[in-house]
Amino acid sequence: MTTDTLKSAAPAREGLSLRVLMQNSGIGLALLALIIFFSVTTEHFLTPNNITNILTQITINLVLAVGMTFVILIGGIDLSVGSVMAFAAVVAGKAITMPGFGDAEAIALAIFAATMTGVLCGLFNGIASAFWSLPSFIITLGMLNIARGGALQISGAQTIYSFPFAFEEFGSAMVYGVPVVFLVALLFVLIAWFILNFTVFGRLLYGIGNNEEAVRLAGHPVFWYKVAAFTICGLTAGVAAVVYMARLNISSPIAGIGFELNAIAAVxxxxxxxxxxxxxxxxxxxxxxxxxxxxNGLILYGLSDFMRQMITGVVIIVAVILDYYRARFASK
Known part of the structure; x- marks a missing residue:
């Protein structure tokens, strides 16, 4: 791919461009405003325990959202990540409770089973949508039902529990007051940041989302780049399943309902x-x-689940409207 063609296919490195730094600064200011607001108006928001709770609670959504970022960058969407997470958790739950394994072997087998389940589901999503040029919305909607049905079938619609104690310890472990599971999520953020900003693969993902035809005409296998993006999204769903199991010490076939919407919202x-x-x-x-x-702040205010869902929905709509104006600004 020539330098001129690459520049026409993709914008400058998003992670290093002035525009994106300013955009992230705006998001950072919004976050800071929220923190200040809840700190002033609630009594327990900035306590160490509550901060730890926030970091723990966002971990699963953050892991899912990292994978979702790859898919949305190429102009796709993945509605199946919540169900794939549940499916991977049930498969891993069956693996970790198999007789005849020591704790270490059972945990390693469960982690492998969860990640591979996620990878295979993501691989299917990518191949099906890219090969037949079908909307990823439809393909992943189908996978949502396949994975959820698979989780219910394999588990017999029953929750799996009684995992090794070492696995539960990992889910509750802390490093200087920071949950280890959050540090795992942060590691995935750093890996994704490096891939998207310092590799040809990451740059071409931006190129596909910006001008897919230019990338194709430059001789790059757009099909496999799309498949890779969905596979990465499936991988993070499998990792999210491991985090979920470690945190709650269970595998439920009904876990992850609505998680795909939270991941999309974060992105x-x-x-x-x-x-x-x-x-x-x-x-x-x-x-x-x-x-x-x-x-977390709305919980401290004592609002009901229904009100929290409504307010979160309003925030998502506002974010989409802002995205519309950002796109108009970028096209000028």
Whole structure:
């Protein structure tokens, strides 16, 4: 791919461009405003225990949102991540409770089973949508039902529990007051940031979202890049399943309902365009934190689940409207 063609296919590195730094600064200011507001108006918001709770609560959504960022950057969507997470958790739950394994072997087998289940589901989503040029919305909607049905079938619609104690310890472990599971999520953010900003693969993902035909005409296998993006999204769903199991010490076939919407919301609130080609995983991190801070603050206010859902929905709509104006600004 020539330098001129690459520049026409993709914008400058999103993670390093002045525009994206300013965009993330705006998101950061919004987050800071939320923190100040809840700190002033509630009594327990800035306590160490509550901050730990926030970091723990956003972990699963953050892991899912990192994978979702790859898919949305190429102009796709994945509605199946919540169900794939549940499916991967049930498969891993069956693996970790198999007789004849020591704790270490059972945990390793469960982690492998969960991640591979997620990878295979993501691989299917990517191949089906890219090969037949079908809307990823439809393909992943089908996978949502397949994965959820698979989770219910394999588990017999029963919750799986009684995991090794070491696995539960991992889910509740702390490092200087920071949950280990959050540090795992942060590691995935850093890996994704590096891939998207310092590799040809990441740059071409932006290119596909910005001008897919230019990338194709330059001789790059757009099909496999799309498949890879969905596979990464499936991988993070599998990792989210491991985090979920470690935190709650169970595998439920009805876990993850609505999680796909929270992941999409984190990505969009973080400034990634629904049309693809623009955004950053750092913005996704900030978006996930905003959702977590908002949810926690509303709980401290004593609002009902229904009111919290309504307010979160309003925030998502506002984020989409802002994305519309960002796109108009970028096209000028």
């Amino acid at each position: 969009i609130i973080g400034g990634t365009s629904l049309s693809g080609g623009r955004g950053s995983v750092i913005g996704t991190l900030l978006g996930a934190i905003i959702i977590g801070v908002l949810a």
